[in-house]
Amino acid sequence: MLRSLRIFPATKCQLTRCCSGFVSRMRYLNRLKEDDAACAAALQDGLIFLFHRLSPLLQRTNRGTLRAAAVPSSDVHLILQRLNSDASLLKESVLIGCSEQNQAQFCLDVGELNQAAVEEEFGGTFIDLRKAFLILAGAEVPLVAKGQALLRWHQTSRFCSATGELTHRNQAGSQRVCNSIIYYPKMSPVVIVLVSDGRRCLLGRQSSFPRGMYSALAGFCDMGETLEETLCREVAEEVGLEVQSFSYSSSQHWPFPHSSFMLGCHASVRPTHTQLSVDHSELEDARWFSLEEITAALHVKIPPRRGDPPFFWLPPKHAIANRLITEWMERQQLGNGEGTS
Ligand SMILES: NC(=O)C1=CN([C@@H]2O[C@H](COP(=O)(O)OP(=O)(O)OC[C@H]3O[C@@H](n4cnc5c(N)ncnc54)[C@H](O)[C@@H]3O)[C@@H](O)[C@H]2O)C=CC1
Numbered sequence: 001m002l003r004s005l006r007i008f009p010a011t012k013c014q015l016t017r018c019c020s021g022f023v024s025r026m027r028y029l030n031r032l033k034e035d036d037a038a039c040a041a042a043l044q045d046g047l048i049f050l051f052h053r054l055s056p057l058l059q060r061t062n063r064g065t066l067r068a069a070a071v072p073s074s075d076v077h078l079i080l081q082r083l084n085s086d087a088s089l090l091k092e093s094v095l096i097g098c099s100e101q102n103q104a105q106f107c108l109d110v111g112e113l114n115q116a117a118v119e120e121e122f123g124g125t126f127i128d129l130r131k132a133f134l135i136l137a138g139a140e141v142p143l144v145a146k147g148q149a150l151l152r153w154h155q156t157s158r159f160c161s162a163t164g165e166l167t168h169r170n171q172a173g174s175q176r177v178c179n180s181i182i183y184y185p186k187m188s189p190v191v192i193v194l195v196s197d198g199r200r201c202l203l204g205r206q207s208s209f210p211r212g213m214y215s216a217l218a219g220f221c222d223m224g225e226t227l228e229e230t231l232c233r234e235v236a237e238e239v240g241l242e243v244q245s246f247s248y249s250s251s252q253h254w255p256f257p258h259s260s261f262m263l264g265c266h267a268s269v270r271p272t273h274t275q276l277s278v279d280h281s282e283l284e285d286a287r288w289f290s291l292e293e294i295t296a297a298l299h300v301k302i303p304p305r306r307g308d309p310p311f312f313w314l315p316p317k318h319a320i321a322n323r324l325i326t327e328w329m330e331r332q333q334l335g336n337g338e339g340t341s
């Protein structure tokens, strides 16, 4: 039974920036979604994140690190011509954002072209997004995740589920239409929760996770459920515990496996009721971890190499699970481990 509920943003809301540049960028993006001609013009001067069958193109930087490549649209146009590609391919680009320099950003899947030939032309490598998430560090990661999610949605939404006819996209790729039916990209709401008993935090792993990785508990919202109902149900179902209180932290779009909207929370259980009863049809394992174990794991370089001694490791920095675990560690270190920490 939920005893108390406190909701507060743990991270400063990005949208509180009051600079007029932000406002004009958002209004520009909104116009591009509504005006096909303006979007087509923006595409000519835009930047494109390339994908091959949903794997993003990564390039090596001068410092030897990898980053997702944003290529000027004019370069993509020339290279597509060199590869004898149909000129209409570029028009399949999907709008994903706008840079601080007011340059529209797009993504494009060139999966119909030879992968090795494209990689050679652009001087990069297409890498599976899950693997890319473990090695990328740049601010462009959420943009790449959004790009892959939108490209997947277009690839799987070509037909109208009511009429069976082909659907048609607008130039920005923000919707698909069949006669009077409009389809928008979909996300499934998921609650992800870091449970604490005030001294330790609870992590679990599914058998599908990479070897040794543990994460916060997560579960899809059922139709009609509130955030708090999903949270309490998932914790009860997966580990057999009753949540006493919880607080909202932050949210994230997660592209795997089919676009989830992750609502991140901290929850507490009574220190006297911490005995786990793990549902092994959902989780391979779930355990309580001490502050010392978490602190050490947050400093482990991931992904671990083959042959490394067995230890547990945590999701990468881009994952909201990592943010929740880091917040918990910081609060514990400040001696604020009670309540909803
Ligand atoms: N960004 C992050 O830090 C993390 C993200 N996640 C994501 O959270 C999501 C949910 O976690 P799970 O423990 O797998 O959920 P879960 O505990 O609800 O179990 C998954 C099962 O729920 C059912 N289900 C109900 N609604 C569904 C829907 N809309 N889509 C797909 N399956 C649905 C299916 O039977 C599925 O096998 C996963 O997709 C995972 O990728 C999980 C942990 C960390």
Ligand SMILES: [Mg+2]
Pocket (backbone or CB within 6 Å): 217, 218, 219, 238, 282
């Ligand atoms: Mg789950």
